[in-house]
Amino acid sequence: MENIKVKEENGISVICIDRPKSLNALNTQTLKELGQVINDISERKDIYTVIITGSGEKAFVAGADITEMKSKSAIEGREMAKLAQKVFSNIENMPQVVIAAVNGYALGGGCELSMACDIRLASTNAKFGQPEVGLGIIPGFAGTQRLPRLVGKGIAKELIFTTDMIDAKEAYRIGLVNKVYEPEELMEKTIELAQKIMKKGLFAVSLAKSAINNGLNMDTESAYAFEANLFGLCFSTDDQTEGMSAFIEKRKALFKGC
Ligand code: DAK
Numbered sequence: 001m002e003n004i005k006v007k008e009e010n011g012i013s014v015i016c017i018d019r020p021k022s023l024n025a026l027n028t029q030t031l032k033e034l035g036q037v038i039n040d041i042s043e044r045k046d047i048y049t050v051i052i053t054g055s056g057e058k059a060f061v062a063g064a065d066i067t068e069m070k071s072k073s074a075i076e077g078r079e080m081a082k083l084a085q086k087v088f089s090n091i092e093n094m095p096q097v098v099i100a101a102v103n104g105y106a107l108g109g110g111c112e113l114s115m116a117c118d119i120r121l122a123s124t125n126a127k128f129g130q131p132e133v134g135l136g137i138i139p140g141f142a143g144t145q146r147l148p149r150l151v152g153k154g155i156a157k158e159l160i161f162t163t164d165m166i167d168a169k170e171a172y173r174i175g176l177v178n179k180v181y182e183p184e185e186l187m188e189k190t191i192e193l194a195q196k197i198m199k200k201g202l203f204a205v206s207l208a209k210s211a212i213n214n215g216l217n218m219d220t221e222s223a224y225a226f227e228a229n230l231f232g233l234c235f236s237t238d239d240q241t242e243g244m245s246a247f248i249e250k251r252k253a254l255f256k257g258c
Contacts, residue, residue: 003030004037005055011048012194013041013096014187018055023062026109028080030065035087042094048202048257049194050094052117053101054110057183060102060126061110066135084109084141088116092213095206097197101190102126103183107165112141115150118209120176121190122168123183128176129165149216151175201239202257 005016015037017024026034041047054060064084072080091098091113100106100117107129114120114128122128130147132139139147139160148156151174159166171177181189197205207230215223234240239255246253 001033001037003027004033006037008047010195011046011198012051012191013044013047013049014051014053015041016053016055017061020054020056020059022065022067023059023105024054024056024110025062025065025067026084026113027065027068028083031080031083031087035083035090038087038090038094041096042090048096048198050096050098051101051187051190051194052091052098052113053187053190054103057104057125059104059110060100060106061113062105063108063110063131064141081140088113088141091116097194097205097209099190099194101186102128102168102177103186107131108139108143109141112139112143112146115143115146115176116141119178119193120171121179121181121186121193122171122177123186124168124180125183126168126171126177126180127165128168128171129163130160131163131165133160134163147176199255201237201243201253201255203237203239204234204243207233 003017003019005018007014017030017034019025019030041050097119098117100114100120102114102120102122104123104125105127106114107127108131111128111130130139130143138144144160147159155174168177168180172180179189211227211230215226218226238258242255243253
């Protein structure tokens, strides 16, 4: 891998986009490598949570690589869109929980990448924005879809139409990020969150993720039925027996993730 670094420890995989000279901008090579890493990790039974971050102190990801994108033909643009949409939706649908540790600029495709993750933690120096209409394009890695679902239609339209960059405090206020930390604390706090989730029944966490993600794309009645089916499925697991027994026996549950 040229532009992606992966570190694994105690069931957590940290994926780092590593092109600091271009503020970790996503070119085709990086997207392909990211796609490959995501597919590999999705198959792994020994990785329980995933963290995505950017290399260096300045950027998470400053968007798609404008230098590469500038001279693309319409057909090449479509190919890039298909690739990125697939990678981002594979991230969204990973069986593991995926946390974005946003350590600086998250612009355009970078903001969209963070939104494909389940949870966003940001450093105080993080900046979010969708600058696309200022470049004569629209957000094309599902930003027009994920941003309004996260922050509401009105605020999403304002951010996309004006291209205004917002700081971490404002991103927290509008619900785009879950928590904000000092830069030197960000990774430690992200790992703490990953570890906290890993103590729960991870099969149930994965089903809850699926219920939320899929349910939001269904009509309410179908979503309730989908949730009921997944709820039922929990009763086929050792984790459900252990979780409820532990409560009754007044002890800590020891989950196996199955
Ligand atoms: N692409 C390529 N290089 C980039 C880059 C980017 N997005 N962002 C920064 N860089 C490079 C700069 O060119 C510079 O390179 P050198 O000049 O040193 O060689 C280096 O990173 C450092 O950047 P600056 O010198 O500009 O640093 P500053 O601190 O002054 O400014 C900044 C930081 C983040 C405010 C600024 O770099 C900036 O505005 N960057 C561009 C942000 C942006 O507009 N991002 C792209 C958004 S558009 C698609 C779907 C979606 C998309 C594309 C295709 N399809 C459906 C096909 C997505 C599009 C986007 O993401």
